[in-house]
Amino acid sequence: MTVDEVATAPTDAAGLQRSRERIARHLVGRERELELTLAAVAAGRDIVLEGPPGTSKTTILGAITEEWGIPLLFVEGNADLTPAKLVGHHNPARVLREDYSADNFVPGPLVEAMQRGGFLYIEEFNRAPEDTLNTLLTAMADRSLAIPRVGRIRAEPTFRVIASMNPYDNVGTTRLSTSVHDRLNRLAVDYQDSDAEERIVILRTGADAGGTAPLGARLVRDAVAVTRATRNHPDIRQGSSVRGAIDTVLVALRLAALRDLNDPDSPDYPELVYDAMIVALSGRIHLDEALDTTPERVLREIWEDRFILEPHRADPG
Known part of the structure; x- marks a missing residue:
């Protein structure tokens, strides 16, 4: 496509x-989310995707921009994202030699996205300062931006502002103004079901094929189950995305090779999964700060539920 x-x-x-x-x-999966996002951006609208990390938001946007043949420019929203970093700046060395001019202006991601007709994807949108977000208002409303000593930048037709926010993490965030909300469509993107997450893990790890089966097949089921359990544990403020399950499988496969463990029915298999969980999940879960516990202790509880309590319920004799 040209x-x-x-x-x-x-x-x-x-x-x-x-x-x-x-x-x-x-x-x-994600058929509905893809259809709604595609409809919004095809209609020329900007949109905020609201959901936890690891829910395919970036994957959806990357697939759309690849299909359209346009760039996807990432910006991380934080307190350091100033209007100058977003819009661009004049090269200081050239300004000293030549004075200010359009030729020595270095475009920031907003201007680059406008000029190239790309998607400007701002992650953690509600962590950016209010004056930075206000810079976006003109670009979203008028599809143009006036820059002193440069002139007016007009956006290509495929330019969009895409924002993402995590509804489960309010630490360090700011409340968006009515003006910003009024210019953005919104779509909630939550975790997928276990079947879809298992398919994602298989796709990313290849754990159901080749020499990893049947060990890999069971690892996929167990890794997805314990990862999903982190989202419902009472001591965890925010659990892990499917990325935790992917890494649990990858780490467990390497551990199995080191320990010469190929049988998922081996008595050593459950401890293999726990060790992989510690590496892959302990840094991805956020505990309730009011509780006196550790990630390792909470993950051990989740592990026991999966490998001790559930088998016991299934076979009470």
Whole structure:
């Protein structure tokens, strides 16, 4: 697909349907979220994707921008994201030699996204300072931006502002103004079901094929189960995304090779999973700060629920 072919987003029904079908090949599940996001950006709207990390938000956007042949520019929202970092600045060395001019202006990610017709993806959107977010208002409303000593930058038709926010983490965040909310569509993106997460882990680890089966197949089921359990444990403020399950499987497979363990029915298998959990999950869970406990202790409880209590309930004799 050439640049000329993606100067505007597909708006006819047939074009949108073809785009959706091609984009869906890059995703596991997420049909509804893809369809809604694609509809919003194809309609020329900016959108905030609200959900915890590891819920395929970046994957969806990457697949759409790849389909359209445009860049996806990442920006991390934090207190250090000033308007100058977002918009750009004049090269200080050249300013000393040449004075200010459009030629020595270094575009920031906002201007670059506007000029190239890309998606500006701002993660942790509600951690950015209010004056920085206000810089986006003109770009979103007018699709243009006036920069002193440079002139007016007009956005290409495919330029979009995409924001993400984590509803489970309010530490260090700021409340978005009504003006910002009024210019953004919103879509909640939550965790997928266990079947979809197992398919994601298989895709990312290859654990159901080759020499890893049947060990890999059981590891996938157990890793997804214990990872999902971190999201419901009463001592955990925020649990792990599916990335924790992916890393649990990858680490466990290497541990199994080191320990010469190939049988998932081995009495050593449960401890193998626990050791992998400690490495892959202990840094990804956020405990209730009011409790006197540790990630290792909480993960041991989750492990016991999976490998001691559940088998006992299934076979009470």
